[in-house]
Amino acid sequence: MLPIRIVLTKSFAWRFYKEHSGVLLFFFVTVISYCFFIKTAGVYRKEESVFYHLMLMMTFLTSPAIMAAVFVLWIFYTVKSWQFIGQELKKNQFKFLSYSITSSSKATQFFAWCYVQLMISLPLISYWLFATILGLIYGSFLIPASAFVFILILISLSAVVYSNFSNQLERSNSNGILLRFTSGNKKNIPTLFLYQLLDRGKFAFLLTKLFSWLIIIAMTNLSMMAINDNRLPLIFILAIVTVHSFLIYQSNYFQESKLRLMRNLPIGRFQRFISFSMIWFLITIPETLWLFSTFPLWTTLYSIFTGLSIALLFNSLPLLTGLRIFRYLIWVFALFVLLFYGLVCGGSYLIAFVCLITAYLIFFNKYYKPGFVT
Amino acid sequence: MLTFNKFIKKYQKTKILDIHELSLNHGIYWLKGANGSGKSTLLKSLAGILHFEGDILLDKLVSIKKHKRDYRRLVNFAEAEPVFPEFLTGKELIDMFAEAKSGTNEQKAFYTQTIGLQPYVDQSLGTYSSGMLKKLSLILAFMGKPKLILLDEPLITVDLTSLEVLYSWIIEKNKSENTSFILASHQSLDGSGIPVNTVLSIQNTLLSLH
Numbered sequence: 001m002l003p004i005r006i007v008l009t010k011s012f013a014w015r016f017y018k019e020h021s022g023v024l025l026f027f028f029v030t031v032i033s034y035c036f037f038i039k040t041a042g043v044y045r046k047e048e049s050v051f052y053h054l055m056l057m058m059t060f061l062t063s064p065a066i067m068a069a070v071f072v073l074w075i076f077y078t079v080k081s082w083q084f085i086g087q088e089l090k091k092n093q094f095k096f097l098s099y100s101i102t103s104s105s106k107a108t109q110f111f112a113w114c115y116v117q118l119m120i121s122l123p124l125i126s127y128w129l130f131a132t133i134l135g136l137i138y139g140s141f142l143i144p145a146s147a148f149v150f151i152l153i154l155i156s157l158s159a160v161v162y163s164n165f166s167n168q169l170e171r172s173n174s175n176g177i178l179l180r181f182t183s184g185n186k187k188n189i190p191t192l193f194l195y196q197l198l199d200r201g202k203f204a205f206l207l208t209k210l211f212s213w214l215i216i217i218a219m220t221n222l223s224m225m226a227i228n229d230n231r232l233p234l235i236f237i238l239a240i241v242t243v244h245s246f247l248i249y250q251s252n253y254f255q256e257s258k259l260r261l262m263r264n265l266p267i268g269r270f271q272r273f274i275s276f277s278m279i280w281f282l283i284t285i286p287e288t289l290w291l292f293s294t295f296p297l298w299t300t301l302y303s304i305f306t307g308l309s310i311a312l313l314f315n316s317l318p319l320l321t322g323l324r325i326f327r328y329l330i331w332v333f334a335l336f337v338l339l340f341y342g343l344v345c346g347g348s349y350l351i352a353f354v355c356l357i358t359a360y361l362i363f364f365n366k367y368y369k370p371g372f373v374t
Numbered sequence: 375m376l377t378f379n380k381f382i383k384k385y386q387k388t389k390i391l392d393i394h395e396l397s398l399n400h401g402i403y404w405l406k407g408a409n410g411s412g413k414s415t416l417l418k419s420l421a422g423i424l425h426f427e428g429d430i431l432l433d434k435l436v437s438i439k440k441h442k443r444d445y446r447r448l449v450n451f452a453e454a455e456p457v458f459p460e461f462l463t464g465k466e467l468i469d470m471f472a473e474a475k476s477g478t479n480e481q482k483a484f485y486t487q488t489i490g491l492q493p494y495v496d497q498s499l500g501t502y503s504s505g506m507l508k509k510l511s512l513i514l515a516f517m518g519k520p521k522l523i524l525l526d527e528p529l530i531t532v533d534l535t536s537l538e539v540l541y542s543w544i545i546e547k548n549k550s551e552n553t554s555f556i557l558a559s560h561q562s563l564d565g566s567g568i569p570v571n572t573v574l575s576i577q578n579t580l581l582s583l584h
Contacts, residue, residue: 003469010466011459092457096467098423100514103447104474167442169425170418 013119021326113159190275237307252318309355319366380428401571405558413558421451450520454527456511460500475518485513
C-alpha cells in the first residue's frame with residue numbers, strides 16, 4: 001500500500017473506530033439485548049426467526065421508503081466521520097499533514113482520502129454486501145445497485161471534503177464570548193478545565209447536558225419506582241454521572257496533556273484528589289438544582305454526595321486504564337452495571353463510601369506513577 | 375527567490391507581521407528575533423500553514439495562494455518542536471513525506487543513516503526522545519527537491535555530532551541544488567561553516583535585512 005494511504009488510514013480510519021468504540025459498544029450491547037432479552041409481541045417458532053430477519057432485509061431490498069431511511073442513517077454516519085476527521089486535523093499531532101500530503105497531486109490526495117473513507121464505511125459496505133447477496137438470490141437488483149452508487153457518492157464526496165480540510169490555511173482562533181468575558185479574572189488550577197470547556201469543549205458539554213436531560217425525562221416518565229423510594233434519586237445520580245463520564249475523561253486528558261507540570265506544584269495528594277469536586281459541582285449545577293426541586297432535602301444531599309463519590313471514582317479510572325478511551329468506557333460501563341445492581345439490591349448507604357474509598361486508594365497509589373498514564 | 379506582496383499576519387486584532395514589499399534572493403538566511411517576535415509565525419506562513427493577508431511568490435511565479443500544491447512541493451519546513459502521532463513509525467512518516475515530496479530511496483537512506491536514526495526508524499514515534507523527533511523532522515524537511523527549506527530552531531535539542539551532520543546537509547544542498555534556507559535560531563550560526571548570506575530580523579512587526 002502507498003505510504004500516504006498507510007499513514008492516513010492509521011491516523012484516521014482505525015482511530016475513528018477506536019474513538020467511537022463507546023457508541024459502537026452501546027449499539028452492540030443494545031442489539032445483543034434486543035436479540036436475547038426482548039419479549040416478542042406474540043409467539044413464533046425458532047425457525048421462523050430467520051424468516052422474519054430475512055424479511056426485514058428484503059424490505060430494504062424492495063421498499064424505497066426503507067431504503068431512504070437507511071440512506072439517511074448512512075448520511076449521518078458519514079457526516080460524523082467528516083466531523084471527526086475535521087477536528088483531528090486541527091490537532092497538533094496532525095499539523096504535519098498540512099506541509100506534507102498537500103504537496104502531492106490532487107489525484108493522489110483524492111484517492112488516498114477515498115481509501116480512508118472506504119475503511120470508515122466498512123459497516124455500510126457490509127450491510128450493502130449482505131443485501132446484494134440476498135438481492136442476487138431473490139432477483140432484486142435495483143435497490144442494491146442504487147445503494148452501491150450512493151456509497152460511491154458518499155465516499156467521493158468525503159474525499160473532496162477531507163482534501164479541502166487538509167489544504168485549508170489555518171486561521172487564527174478568536175476566543176469565544178464566554179472566554180473573553182472571563183479573561184482577566186484570576187484563574188485557579190482546579191477550575192482550569194472549565195475554561196478549556198468554554199474554549200474547546202462547548203459541543204461536548206452541550207451534548208452531555210442534552211443527554212443528561214433526556215435521561216432525566218425518560219427515567220421520570222418510565223420509572224416504575226415510587227417517587228418516595230429512596231433508591232430513585234441515587235439511580236438518577238448514577239445515570240447522570242455515567243453520562244458525564246466522557247467529560248470526566250476529557251478533564252483527565254486535559255490535565256495530562258496540558259498541565260503535566262501540575263505534579264511539580266507543592267500541593268498535597270488529598271487536595272489534588274478533592275480538587276476535582278469543584279469542577280464536578282460547577283458542571284452539574286443544573287442537575288443539582290433539579291434534584292433539590294424534586295426530592296426531599298436530606299435525600300438530595302446524600303444523592304449529591306453519592307454522585308460526587310462515583311464521579312471521583314470515574315475520575316481516578318484513567319490512572320488505571322491510561323488515556324485510552326476504549327478501556328476507560330469499558331470500566332465505566334462495568335461499574336455502571338455493578339453500581340446499578342448494588343443500588344437496586346439495597347446497597348444505597350454503602351455505595352457512596354465504597355466508591356469514595358476506592359477512588360482515593362486508586363488516586364493515592366497511582367497519581368505519582370505516571371508510567372501508568374500513557 | 376521569495377517575494378512578499380502586502381503580507382500582513384494578525385492574531386485576532388493584533389498585527390504580528392507587516393511586510394509590505396520585499397524580495398529575497400537565493401541564499402541562506404538567518405532569521406533572528408526575540409521570543410514572540412513572530413519568527414515561527416513567519417516560517418509557518420511561508421510554509422503554507424497559516425492564513426495571512428496578501429501573497430507570497432516563489433521565483434516570482436508560484437503563488438502560495440494560487441498554486442498551493444506546486445508551492446508546497448518546493449518549500450519544505452521543519453517545526454521547532456515537532457509533534458507527530460505516537461502510533462506511527464519513523465519509517466512510515468519518512469515514506470509518506472518522500473511520496474508527497476517526490477523524495478527518493480537514496481535520500482531516505484542517506485539522511486537516516488548520516489544522522490544516526492536508521493536503527494530506530496521501525497519503532498513507533500511514542501518511543502522517540504525529543505532529540506530523535508527533532509532529527510526526524512529535519513530529515514523530512516530535506517525530502518524531495520525543494521527550492522526553499524524553512525528550519526525553525528534547527529539547533530535545539532540536537533546533539534553536537536548531529537549538528538555537524540545538519541550543517542553539512544545544509545551546505546551540500548545549497549551548493550549542489552541551489553536550495554535556499556531560512557534558519558530561525560536564537561543561537562549564533564558563526565562557526566558552523568554555513569555561508570549565511572543575510573541576517574533577517576523582526577522588530578515591531580517589520581522584517582529587515584542586515
